[in-house]
Amino acid sequence: MINVIKTNVEGLIIIEPRIFKDSRGYFFESFSQREFDEKVRPIRFVQDNESKSTYGVLRGLHYQVMPYTQSKLVRCVRGRVLDVAVDIRKGSPTFGQHVAVELSEENHREFFIPKGFAHGFAVLSEEAVFQYKCDEFYAPQSEGGIQLLDESLNIDWKIPLDKAILSDKDRAYPKLSEIDPAFDYATLH
Numbered sequence: 154m155i156n157v158i159k160t161n162v163e164g165l166i167i168i169e170p171r172i173f174k175d176s177r178g179y180f181f182e183s184f185s186q187r188e189f190d191e192k193v194r195p196i197r198f199v200q201d202n203e204s205k206s207t208y209g210v211l212r213g214l215h216y217q218v219m220p221y222t223q224s225k226l227v228r229c230v231r232g233r234v235l236d237v238a239v240d241i242r243k244g245s246p247t248f249g250q251h252v253a254v255e256l257s258e259e260n261h262r263e264f265f266i267p268k269g270f271a272h273g274f275a276v277l278s279e280e281a282v283f284q285y286k287c288d289e290f291y292a293p294q295s296e297g298g299i300q301l302l303d304e305s306l307n308i309d310w311k312i313p314l315d316k317a318i319l320s321d322k323d324r325a326y327p328k329l330s331e332i333d334p335a336f337d338y339a340t341l342h
Contacts, residue, residue: 154170154171154188155168155169155170155171155185155188155189155192156168156169156170156171157192157193160252160254161247161250161252162238162240162247162250162251162252163245163246163247164265164267164269164270165238165252165264165265165266165267165270166193166264166265167254167262167263167264167265168193168226168262168263168264168265169260169261169262169263170182170183170261170263172261181261183228183261183263184226184286189226193265194267196224196288197288198226198286198287198288199287199288199289199290200286200287200289200290200291201284201285201286201287202284202285202286202287202291203282203283203284203285204282204283205280205281205282205283206276206280206281206283207276207279207280207281207318208276208277208278208279208280208312208316209275209276209312209316209317209318210275210276210281210318210319211273211274211275211276211301211310211312211317211318211319211323212273212274212320212323213237213271213272213273213274213298213299213301213323214237214239214271214272214273214298214299214300214301214326215271215272215273215296215297215298216241216270216271216272216296216297216298216299216334217289217291217292217295217296217297218295218296218297218334218335218336219295219335219336220295221289221290221292221295222268222269222289222295222336223268223287223288223289224265224266224267224268224287224288224289225265225266225272225285225286225287225288226263226264226265226266226285226286227256227263227264227266227272227274227283227284227285227286228256228261228262228263228264228283228284228285229256229257229258229281229282229283229284230258230282230283230284231258231280231281231282232257232258232276232277232278232279232280232281232282233255233256233257233258233259233276233277233278233281234255234256234257234274234275234276234277234278234281234283235253235254235255235274235275235277235310235311236253236254236255236256236264236272236273236274237251237252237253237272237273237274237275237308237310238251238252238264238266238270238271238272239251239270239271239272239299239306239308239329240269240270241269241270241271241299241329241332241334241336242269242270242336242337242338243334243335243336243337243338244337244338244339245269245338248338249305249306249329251306251307251308253308253309255277256274256283257278268336269336269338271297271298271299271334273301275310275311275312275317276312277311277312297326297332297334298322298323298326299326299327299328299329299332300323300324300326300327300328300329301319301323301326302314302317303328303329305328305329305330306329
């Protein structure tokens, strides 16, 4: 059984699994297709990804444009991250707003990010292993991104900026005001 927590941005969902603990450790279902379809939305995931990063790494804010746009179900299996999704759906009442949630090996939370959002995370622990399921395959020709440090987004990444580690590619992304991702709120919600 999962506990589904709706956020203030339509479509972004925090999921808390039921954890069974005893003297041996713990057990939980990290994903159930049936329960996800019933409690969140019907979906078919086609690709699982994993990354390992050290403290201060910021990845994102990434998205893929149509027809390869992705929904993601993300979680941190080791360490701690601040996970962020930004609404980039044209016409959305929450366009440009973000939701940030801490995901960790202790809280076992998962974060569902539907199509029409840019996604990124900051590593808050010494090291983090991050996993995500995608409902569309990676398509490099359709990838896009938004500058992680765009002041208009007002994201507190919870790490000092002098400790932030960004790839050259992520540094080069434009600001939100400079993109046209072609996501239409009316067709994506």
